[in-house]
Amino acid sequence: MKPRPRYYYTALLGVLCASGSGTLRADHVDDVVAAQMKQRHIPGLALAIIDGGAVAREQGYGYADTSQRVAVTPSTLFQAGSVSKAASALGALHLVDQGKASLDEDINSKLRTWQIPQNALTKERVVTLRLILSHSAGLTVHGFSGYLVDAPLPSLLQILNGQRPANSAAVRVEEVPGSHWSYSEEAISSFSN
Secondary structure, three states: OOEOHHHOOOOOOOOOOOOOOOOOOHHHHHHHHHHHHHHHOOOEEEEEEEEOOEEEEEEEEEEEEOOOOEEOOOOOOOOOOOHHHHHHHHHHHHHHHOOOOOOOOEHHHOOOOOOOOOOHHHHHOOOEHHHHHOOOOOEOOOOOOOOEOOOOOOOHHHHHHOOOOOOOOOOOEOOOOOOOOOOOHHHHHHHOO
């Protein structure tokens, strides 16, 4: 079974320096991308250059599937991976800025379709958005392996509850929230959905 093409490496270039004239130098971008792909052994990536709030260029490089020689295009899907954490955090902080959420209230007061299961640890200290965003909420699930092309995809609730077809454990509090830093792969990305 082949992994979904979106599970190959993802490259995100949020800001690309433009030349002094204000125009993007495509040859320079292509050279940098080719060099980084070679150095980091990246089989394929897609990139979008945003200039002035508009997409100035979209380009696919290399292969989504090297054995079948399936080229990456600007439409190739990639796993967002940890890039989603920054986007999720930005969305969460936007809600805080609008007064729709608080960094320091019990996150369960805002969650509607799923709640963090309470236990003895959450009685000592509740899980807050601040703790989730700083990887100090004491939550489980420290990695996420993704899904194969022909595998059924779970819903968000199945992932959070560790129910099949999810291939990860349930998200639970395993340490006193705020007691120390511990990377939680799914927490930040999932709570923003």
